Amino acid sequence: MALPVLNFPEIDLRFQNNGKGNLQLFDTIRKKFIDVTPEEWVRQHIIHYLIVHKQVPASMISIEKQINLNGTKRRYDVVVFNSKLKPILIIECKAPQVEINQLTINQALRYNLELNVPFVFLSNGLNHIFMKIENDTPKILKNIPNYSELLNL
Secondary structure: OOOOOOOOOOOOOOEEEOOOOOEEEEEOOOOEEEEOOHHHHHHHHHHHHHHHHOOOOHHHEEEOOEEEEOOEEEEOOEEEEOOOOOEEEEEEEOOOOOOOOHHHHHHHHHHHHHHOOOEEEEEOOOOEEEEEEEOOEEEEEOOOOOHHHHHHO
16 A cells, blocks of 8 residues: 655654555554554544644543444544543544545534534544634634643633
8 A cells, every 4th residue: 555645744653564464553542553544544643743743642642432422333533631531622534535524524523512622623634624612613723733722722
């Protein structure tokens, strides 16, 4: 699989082949090797971007946990927590070929009905939307704040 160049700073990842011909990368949050899929490629870039460039503590990041959404089990991609373990940011990762559009935004906002976070980030690695939710209304922000700013906005 040719890994696409994404709209994030370059990152240094550890790779291995799993013996079945699948390329894997080491996930620093889950502490294990994960198969490289287009969505995982985007997720790893986002995680590294948050940790290295936005000072999000790795211990405050949760990946692919199940939530109950209107009686249906769903998995979010990434959630960032504050020091009181309250979710403050939900991140929806899409493969680079998947367009970030109203359907994608609606999916993230549905997850937010359960998590009730003040910030939502959507990315396919090429295009990004970062929103602040105020009075149940999403407002698009131009930049992703640092972790300390997320805690105070």
